[in-house]
Amino acid sequence: MNILHIDASPRAESHSRKLSAAIVERLLDVSPGASVTRRDFAIDPVPHAWSDYATALSSPTTLADPPPGSLDFSESLIREVEAADAVVIGTPMHNLTVPSVLKAWIDQVLRATRTFRSTPMGKVGLLQDRPVFIAIASGAIFSGERANQPDFLTPYLSAVLGSMGLQTVHFLAVQGTAFLDDGQAALAREEALATVDFAIPA
Numbered sequence: 001m002n003i004l005h006i007d008a009s010p011r012a013e014s015h016s017r018k019l020s021a022a023i024v025e026r027l028l029d030v031s032p033g034a035s036v037t038r039r040d041f042a043i044d045p046v047p048h049a050w051s052d053y054a055t056a057l058s059s060p061t062t063l064a065d066p067p068p069g070s071l072d073f074s075e076s077l078i079r080e081v082e083a084a085d086a087v088v089i090g091t092p093m094h095n096l097t098v099p100s101v102l103k104a105w106i107d108q109v110l111r112a113t114r115t116f117r118s119t120p121m122g123k124v125g126l127l128q129d130r131p132v133f134i135a136i137a138s139g140a141i142f143s144g145e146r147a148n149q150p151d152f153l154t155p156y157l158s159a160v161l162g163s164m165g166l167q168t169v170h171f172l173a174v175q176g177t178a179f180l181d182d183g184q185a186a187l188a189r190e191e192a193l194a195t196v197d198f199a200i201p202a
């Protein structure tokens, strides 16, 4: 079993990093010996879509005959997802949605004719489903009765991951981090972890 572990927070001491690490630990508890592939966007950020890549994606013709090398990086990121039995993504909420560095990764892995097919009914995912665990940290509250802001993060990630064929998405969140001390944050992590079954279907 292979776990792809991605972190998108720019902060080293980060709530979403602690939660994503705890998710990986739980997965390793139920699948001892699993390997972990790491992508840390604070250390190695995914660049925004550049000219040749955007040109390749600009029409069916250019996609069929892309500028040389323009799809190589995208291909390597997609293969990391394909090689994973489970994907764990730690992400902060930045301005109601994902940080731009995670969006940059999405722009590389959600690619027409490779991870989805366009049909008159919408995108059809071409990847085999596998569980995706999203560890979210938000300074304020975006879900439940105490929500004080809209949430464009969870519906967005459900839509883009679902477009690739990744339908089994679990959201775990530590919310209101601006007001949590260390003990409260640890408790919030435990509460989030308790909402999910970490057994990965073979």
Ligand SMILES: Cc1cc2nc3c(=O)[nH]c(=O)nc-3n(C[C@H](O)[C@H](O)[C@H](O)COP(=O)(O)O)c2cc1C
Pocket: 009, 010, 011, 013, 014, 015, 016, 017, 091, 092, 093, 094, 095, 096, 097, 137, 138, 139, 140, 141, 149, 177, 178
């Ligand atoms: C640029 C930026 C935008 C943010 N926007 C929001 C927001 O829209 N809603 C929110 O609840 N918190 C927002 N925050 C606060 C972070 O979500 C919060 O600090 C969270 O704990 C960050 O995750 P981390 O601890 O994993 O780094 C923002 C923080 C930054 C740096």
